[in-house]
Amino acid sequence: MRSDRPMTMAWAWLLLVSLACLLGAIRAEAQEPAKVRFVTAWGDKGDGPGQFYSPVGLALNDRDEVFVTDLNNARVQKFDSAGKHLATWDLPRDVPERRQSLAGGIVCLGEGLVCLTFMQQDKVRIYTEAGELVREWGKMGKAPGELNGPGGVVLGADQTLYVADQRNHRIQQFSREGQWLAGWGQHGLAPGEFDGKEPAGSRFGGPHYLARDTQGRIYSTEGAHARVQQFSPEGKSLAAWTKPGDDPGGFGAYKFGNLPNTFGPIGIAVDRFDRVYVSSLNDRVQVYTPAGTLLFTVGTGGDEPGEFRHPHALAFDRAGCLYVADSGNQRIQKFEIPAPP
Structure with missing residues (x-):
């Protein structure tokens, strides 16, 4: 057989x-790696139209017009999606003898309105797209609705505003009219807490910038802790990831002046596929799943097209192109990002 x-x-x-x-x-x-394509860049250092001195905030309206907070020029500049300068409006200065206004957080609200946060002035202000003040709220303090160094701001799925209250180590939620609705967070390292690697009251740990995904979940960045956190719209802690250092997925170890702290993740944005983009001061933008798995990286250190020096805010247009406030290079960069396979 x-x-x-x-x-x-x-x-x-x-x-x-x-x-x-x-x-x-x-x-x-x-x-x-995803085949990211550099599209264009605009800006250099200066105070003329289309020039910047520390562009840190970035937002787009429903016409894909780009609004940039020009920190050390104390102004907002408006551009079309190709970088053509359209308008400029001045902001109230923090220190009158200097041209400075620490307006970092910015989001377009629709209906011709733009919301900005002012870190030194402890204010949230709503403007028209022409720069006319509509309303403002906030004062320094720790009580609900009071602020201490507000940073990033994002529009929730329900059209309310979430504000990163940096020195109070919390996120606060307001109506568009300025009514306080909710808040969460305190100083610490646990999920739902912020800035635990810095002394209480420091702004260097976060929360810094905020973003929202298609499910309405809110994301925050913490520089000194090298951490991204994810929350439900009501503030329930859902996920977090942290990685200092310069290995893939790491948010870098960067010394701010004489402060030997880890300043890693800064800007954050989520695309229409719920991929999470995080800028960090190790001169790159990294892209993650909502659970924190690294997908790919955009850029590296340098001043050539597609390279960064201390990138800050991130934003997307309706076509899914990524805009980066390349703060150290005093410019805005635009990239085409491929859809997931």
């Missing part, structure tokens, strides 16, 4: 080899 065992073993071995090759191909495809 003839035995089929050798033939069976051979087929089994061939099947295993084929399966291994297939899995290897799938893994290689999954790890292949």
Whole structure:
């Protein structure tokens, strides 16, 4: 009687080899970097139209017009999506003898309105897109609705405003009219807490910038803690990831002046596929799943097209192009980002 065992073993071995090759191909495809394409950049250092001195905030309206907070020029500049300068409006200065207004957070609200936060003045202000003040609220303090160094701001799915209250180590939620609705967070390292690696009252740990995904979830960045956190719209802690250092996925170890702290994640934005983009002061933008798995990286350190020096705010237009406030290079950069495979 003839035995089929050798033939069976051979087929089994061939099947295993084929399966291994297939899995290897799938893994290689999954790890292949996204083919990000640099589109354009505009700006250089100065105070003329289209020039910048520390652009840190960035927002787009429903016509894909780009609004930039020009920190050390104490103004907002408006551009079309190709970088053509359209308008400028001045902001109230923090220190009158200097041209400075620490307005970092900015978001377009629709209906021709723009919301800005003022870190030194502890204010939230609503303007028309022409720069006319509509309303403002906030004063320094710790009570609900009071602020201490407000940073990033994002529009919730319900059209309310979430504000990063940096020195109070919390996120506060307001109506568009300025009514306080809710808040969460305190100083600490646990999920839902902020800035625990810095003394209480420091602004260097966060929360810094905020973003929202298609599910309405809110994301925050913490510089000194090198952490991104994810929350429900009501403030329930859902996820977090942290990684100092310069390895892939790491948010960098950057010394701010003489402060030996880790200043990593700064700007944050979420695209229409719920991929989470995070800028960091190790001169790159990294892209993650909502659970914190690294997908790909945009840019590296330098001043050539597609390179960054201390990138800050991030934003998307209706076509899904990414805009980056390349603060250290005094410019805005635009990239085409491919859809997921």
